[in-house]
Amino acid sequence: MSKKPELNDLPGLGPKLEEKLREAGVKTVLNLSRAKADKLAAKVDGLSESRAETLIASAQEALLGTKAPKKEAKSKKEAKPKKEAKPKKTEAKTEKPKAEKPKAKADAKPKAAKKKVKAEEPKTKPKSKKAPKEKIEAPARFLNIDQRLVRVATATKKRKPRFRADQAHRWTRVSDRWRKVRGIDSYTRQKKKGRIAMVEPGYRTPKAVRYLHPSLFKEVLVHKPADLDGLDADIHAVRIGASVGGRKRQLILAEADAKLLRVLNPGTTEEIGEEDLFTDLDLEED
Secondary structure: OOOOOOHHHOOOOOHHHHHHHHHOOOOOHHHHHHOOHHHHHHHOOOOOHHHHHHHHHHHHHHHHHHHHHHHHHHHHHHHHHHHHOHHHHHHHHHHHHHHHHHHHHHHHHHHHHHHHHHHHHHHHHHHHHHOOOOOOOOOHHHHOOOHHHHHHHHHHHHHOOOOOOOOOOOOOOOOOOOOOOOOOOOOOOOOOOOOOOOOOHHHOOOHHHOOEOOOOOEEEEEOOHHHHOOOOOOOEEEEEOOOOOHHHHHHHHHHHHHOOOEEOOOOOOOOOOHHHHHHHHHHHHO
């Protein structure tokens, strides 16, 4: 029995190259004989395509040298029955393939047509899926502000406590609003455990996001229609002052609608006239 050839037996293959081939996944001569030269050269460092071709050819020759005697032995054993059974096999071959060949061809044509239809169907489907996708442009107020700072501001607001005056929870005479603690011996000022939280700069939001509306509009306090000049509808939002009367409020609202500005506290959109007021009172009396 002849031994199976190993990578060491191949000519021009040293130990270093053998290690590289094993790292690339080529561990036997059979694997090397089935490999392709361009792929093998890409996997192994320092191996060119020409040298890879020579190694593959030498591996194939080594495998043929081991398998050759087996083929010869089989051919000698099978030589005798083939000579005796020649006339019988020829008769069977001449009769069967004539009737079976056209059936195979006839069956093969519709199969090929079915495969073509199946292959063409998926090509049309993805086109309909990709067509409706459209990119949504973000508003200008989102692009001008760093969204990371917005996330930081929301996180700080969630953990910010409610600032109350010291002892407000205990005495009714103490107002609930925050007042700075000034006592020398005050435990709250000394930040003892169990006391209320004090106002500190650590609770403050980033300056770029400070005083913004939750919708990221910049609030602008307005007291007259002239204050609306120079405002951008994509960035600014209007808040009417509390001291503004009803007549001036209507003028501000009309000017804001003309400039497409958003008003955060519009109140009543229409002013009630005197005639409508008297007609409503007459109807109630009747």
